[in-house]
Amino acid sequence: MTTQRVPTATTTWVDGQQADALPLPDRALAYGDGLFETLLLAGQRITLQDYHFARLGEGLRRLGIPDCMTAVREQLAVACKAVTHEHEFSVMRLTVSRGAGPRGYAPPTDAIPRIIITLAPLSANPWVLSSPADLGETAVRWGKQPLLAGIKHLNRLEQVLAAADCARSGHDEVLMLGQCGEPLSVTTGNLFVCLGDKLLTPQLCDAGITGTRRQLIIEQLGAACGLQVSEARLDVAQLLAADELFYCNTVVGLRPVSRFRHRRWLRHPVTSALHGAYVGWLA
Amino acid sequence: MTTQRVPTATTTWVDGQQADALPLPDRALAYGDGLFETLLLAGQRITLQDYHFARLGEGLRRLGIPDCMTAVREQLAVACKAVTHEHEFSVMRLTVSRGAGPRGYAPPTDAIPRIIITLAPLSANPWVLSSPADLGETAVRWGKQPLLAGIKHLNRLEQVLAAADCARSGHDEVLMLGQCGEPLSVTTGNLFVCLGDKLLTPQLCDAGITGTRRQLIIEQLGAACGLQVSEARLDVAQLLAADELFYCNTVVGLRPVSRFRHRRWLRHPVTSALHGAYVGWLA
Structure with a gap:
């Protein structure tokens, strides 16, 4: 088992900028109008990235949220660089909100999705089989x-x-x-x-x-x-x-x-x- | 029909303070872990307040969110005072999130609910029957x-x-x-x-x-x-x-x-x- 450096803090990015708050209004807060993925990072690498992206893309289509996969990939790449130790495991949460909008359930036709990413250390080693x-x-x-x-x-x-x-x-x-x-x-x-x-x-x-x-x-x-x-x-x-x-x-x-x-x-x-x-x- | 002053902006309060952003992390954003009420204000008065509070209380019990009705009442009272014209109608949205918490679906046992209130003008007159x-x-x-x-x-x-x-x-x-x-x-x-x-x-x-x-x-x-x-x-x-x-x-x-x-x-x-x-x- 590799020795792990365990970072202590969670880092958050909102639309590519480090942040500790979400601009309001936001439809993910109002209605749960969005999607997420929980990602396992081995060093700076997202494991099973293609499977995560396929599901996220399917979710965007089903909810009718504008395709923002290019921005997702770019912002994830920036966030992954915050991992400094190649033998470290991290958990990243990617949240895609439909973004801002006026009051009411009907989604705005000109929605601009908002991307929220958090990165936190994982103390467990996912390469070792968990206890039953x-x-x-x-x-x-x-x-x-x-x-x-x-x-x-x-x-x-x-x-x-x-x-x-x-x-x-x-x-x-x-x-x-x-x-x-x-x-x-x-x-x-x-x-x-x-x-x-x-x-x-x-x-x-x-x-x-x-x-x-x-x-x-x-x-x-x-x-x-x-x-x-x-x-x-x-x-x-x-x-x-x-x-x-x-x-x-x-x-x-x-x-x-x-x-x-x-x-x-x-x-x-x-x-x-x-x-x-x-x-x-x-x- | 009364002449209405129509305020142009939405005002938002988070935990009793005017704000334009939600502190992160927040379980309402992460999982839709919370409740809301849409309130009609006639002047500074919340219409059918008892019905709204009864449903919200039932929601808190069902979701196991700590009882925060006293804080809800206090913060709504402050927000209602922002309505300045007694003949004005407003729509207020009250959101109660379970609040912050670590990663994972399991709610923290020491959750501190977060109260988000928005106030916006209503241009329609709800005392007039809507068109069919x-x-x-x-x-x-x-x-x-x-x-x-x-x-x-x-x-x-x-x-x-x-x-x-x-x-x-x-x-x-x-x-x-x-x-x-x-x-x-x-x-x-x-x-x-x-x-x-x-x-x-x-x-x-x-x-x-x-x-x-x-x-x-x-x-x-x-x-x-x-x-x-x-x-x-x-x-x-x-x-x-x-x-x-x-x-x-x-x-x-x-x-x-x-x-x-x-x-x-x-x-x-x-x-x-x-x-x-x-x-x-x-x-």
Whole structure:
């Protein structure tokens, strides 16, 4: 494990300038009218940048926010240069707001998107497999909303409420179901079920976020580890019958589940293999 | 109609101080983690204040945001004093954010809510019945999410998308359905159907916002006009069969519908009577 220099402060840029405040009015504040990405930096390099940009672009199109990908790339490049140690890991949050606008839900036709970037140190080493998680449950379900499913927009109260529930429960993470009781995700990441040589992950056509790590596993890592990956409608019984469970997100990478209801999992060979492939892919 | 002085600028306060920017980080920006109210001021007086405070209080409880109603009342009182003409109408937006917090969905247990207030002139006179609206339709449906239904939280992308659709269509407003195709509201207000001496309004247990004007009509104005008011699951056929349709919100009050699909409504006696009772109640 590399020795890490841990910067102490978060740095924020608004439209390319270091700042500690957001100009008002702003539609992201008013209505959650915008998108975000949580980025893992290895040194000055954004990992899985193409996957993040693809999802962000899809979000801009779905919300009808003017294409600002060129400005996003330019401003991210400036912010990345603030990382001074090549062996340092950082978490960057990129927020794209539709920007200013008059009162009312209707977006201005001449909106100028606003780009907010924060950079903070990451003390954990994402190349090391996280300790297995004790998975609880929450009564907070994802709402059903196909028009917003998949993209990483700023309307995230469901996960806020579920995460509050998780913190109260003392579990490491909690399973979030959809409106029909189907497992969809945990509060901070996507869920995978290992069953023999099959790898299943919930379909996210009605709710949830299509994570960048989820996409990489579906498109690359599963096959690289000899697994058949598919998106499916799951039920809780399949989770309990799984050989392994894990979840994934940008910050933790892949994290195995050690416990869910009465089930215990002591070994995680498939998750470990996928994690190895993941680190190899990114490093 | 009273002559109105129309102030030109919007004034903004953040935590009681005039400001033009929001300190960062802020969870309302990050996740839409907060609530708002749109208030109609007649002179320095907030109309239907008790209804607004009741809904805001319910929202704080549901989201687990610390009770900040005392600070809200104090800061609103200061902002109201900025209105200098007693015959002036203004629109005030009150936003309560959960405030600052570290990265991640889980809300800090020691959150200090942040209060943002904006005050802007209203050029229309809300005591005069609005011109009847041409009601269109939108493919943007409300998501199903019982945990967030009713309260006026900051996750408002569904209405943003529907309002964008409305603007493109050229209609004055558009009907928003729920996930099962049931009429729930228009983009900016609550819907009412008049049928003989019955007044029906959609149940909002799965989606939508329980408007203050809707509550006043249900609790007071309907009976005052000899109408039986009830919340019900409606279908589009009932709208087409209605004697009258109207919608209501804080800024326009009650607004009759002149047209929906093939139906035209030329007279609006029930809506006019309710509007008269509404103005009498508020003035």
